[in-house]
Amino acid sequence: MRHSFRPFGRFHQRRLFLLPFLFSCLLWAGLSISATQAAEEGASTDLAAQVWQYLTTQNAEQQSTMLASIVQRPDATVQAVQDLLRKGPPHGLQPVGLLSDEQIVVRERPYRLSLSIPQSYEPTRDYALIVCLHGAGFTGEAYLDRWKSRLGEGYILACPTYPAGAWFTRRAEDLVLATVQAVQQRYRIDPNRIFLSGMSNGGIGAWLIGMHHAPLFAGLAPMASGIDDVLFPFLENLRTTPTYIIHGSQDQVMPVELSRKLAEELKNLGYPYIYREHDRTHAMAGGHFFPREELPDLVKWFDNQRRTPVPKALTVVRDASHLLPFGWVRIDATDQIASFSEDLVDKRDDSIRQRTYARLIAQVTGPNRIEVKTDRVRQYTLFLNEDLVDLSKPVVITTDGQVSFEGIITPQVDTLLRQARLRQDPGQLYPAHLTLSVPQRPS
Template sequence: MPRFLCAVLAVILTVLVDRAVEAADAGPLPADLKAQIFRYLDSADTDEATRTLQSMLSDPDVTIDQAVRIIQTERVYPPQPTGTLPAERIDVRGRAYHLALFIPLTYQPAKEYGLVVCLHGAGFTGEAYLERWQARLGGEYVLVCPTVPMGAWFTRGAEEVVLATIRSVQRRYHIDPDRIFLTGMSNGGIGVWVIGMHHAPLFAGLAPMASGLDDVLLPFLANLRSTPVYIIHGAKDEVMPVELSRSITNELTKLGYPFVYREHDREHPMAGGHYFPKEELPELVHWFNAQRRNPLPTTVTVVREASHLQPFGWVRIDATDPIAAFSEDLISKRDDLIKRREYARLDASIVGPNRIEVQVDRVQRYSIFLNEQLIDSSKPLVVLTNGQVSFEGVVTSSLETLLRQARLRQDSRQLFPIHLAIQVRKQP
């Protein structure tokens, strides 16, 4: 047999053996562990979740790899209602909110679907937006339109409703976590900006319409480094002047971030230029179809005020110098810290194999969350903060870290068994 052919056969045999070994190592997953993991992730009872977690951590046979495989591949979606569901509800902090949903009639639990979350304007409800959207989304998206009083999407309560809505739909229907979109009109568009900027790693894209931002919020646009935006605004809008969107696009241009800006001249007989022309929908849906979230970008930028110190992708600001703090409706307070836009900022980049460089401003302590897709945990890791080495060594993976972060984030594509806490040295 020719040497070349022998070499080819040897390579093929090696690959087949390696795959067989990997399959053997993976093995079947224990059914009771699957039940425990999803009970822990889904339980609204904190005590039950704690007991379930301790049970898993006390079992020496439970591994990180098993938990990752279960979370990413083993969730079962039972049959659910399809079609138009205009009168669903969700409870947030003891208060009921209405949801209107459209589930494709061809929905199959084994298939992943995109999710479009639509926020209504003042004087409307979520149900009012169903008809316009459902005919144009086709069979590839689940549509959910929550309702909050007065369309006040810029409040902390409304922010919680949006996040709870997404999680509720994800548990019932098979949603692709890399194809979640947030869109809204007028007040709903303001909510898209405010919620989307604070929770940018959750979304594949944002689509605000006929809306804008107060200038004290413009620094938070930096959070959209990996979250593209599609903006629609009427040139003749007298309710939300078009200059609001123009100023935002100027800021996004300075940042070098991706966005699409559609400015139209159409007018509605009743609303004038302050409306969303149905003619704009096909291009927007086409844009949705082209977007996929990158759940683990190698560069992350996060700007925070004091009331939003939750994880942002694989980083989290934990403690800061005195900075601005928003009130319950997020922007009503106008103290000097807000007027001066005194926020904390962190920029983190994985610049090479197992080397992370971080720049911070007004940050005293922060966390990095890692997995094997971001680093090689068997080799030393170097972290530099403002040019100084703040960590050098081998990191440790933890099943507890993985599970706690999985419950907190509810995102099967952002699983982190490594948590590194960094204290920022004061500059001399």
């Protein structure tokens, strides 16, 4: 059986973006039974097939059944499953060229997604992914031509479309994350070469989404944009995520001072960044545009960037609506802190104006020793692997100067798979975790 690809048009039925991957995964496994049957017959089912089904099924009951079945298998050791996850799912031949009208569904709402896939695409090699966010009044498709001619054959370009370019909302944030996962499932992407860029409103989205999900990206490239200074504390999340900023000195829509202040803040933090300020103008847009002349240098920057998937030190700043894994740490519970609404740039809340956020710094300071410093954090979780510590030996963890744990942390297939499903990132695999309460300081 062969799955055929048809472009969407007036006389064609629109398809979901994830279906080709799911079909190819089942075909590769040689399965003619349902996902539930596969879980029940786990003993006779290939381990790899079960793992990929667990990672992709959307049925909660099937997830639980599959996970239990995998964990019970004698061949499902931590090492064996980890090797499978690092290798990645099988990728077959996929459509190439300009795919300007794909569809992706987020929170039961469809969005347009425009893709540029190299004509020479091969499912056996890794490709860098650039996610580009458009400005107000534009679409993702409008950005394809400008980028395509200057990207080499090693890049896949994904340009989602969001109404009015309102990339500063939680739904838009979910769309960007879903875009990355969907493209990864369909095409072979290097997890250490995923970039987020955007122009104008799209640049605002690149800042906001990039700061909240920095461990996912090898670099950010916001253009002609900026953020309110009440959000500056989240720049601390970019400790290991370089930024390439472009802005026009004659921009009358987004004043150049916005990017100048951001560059100065990154400089004060000692974080990696490049700031490019141009004086060009456009007949229609004035100084508020992205000059084509700037793109070659930006692409060269992309060429040289590689994510450090498991850095030895992390800084994470969170509001109450973003208590999600951040690399190998997660803030679980906090004191009373700011919480963003659906609008990620909400300025009406006093706690946001006062920058009342939670902060955690975690660092591997020696062999099997991790030091954690917190502010407004009540509980946190560490996710660990052999890149951070030797899991066969005792680990010492201090929290705010006090020893909060000393002992063995046992790797588990269950933990490995749950985190792999949540993150969908073969570069960040964590078979062990530990949740700790923060000692309360005397008032």
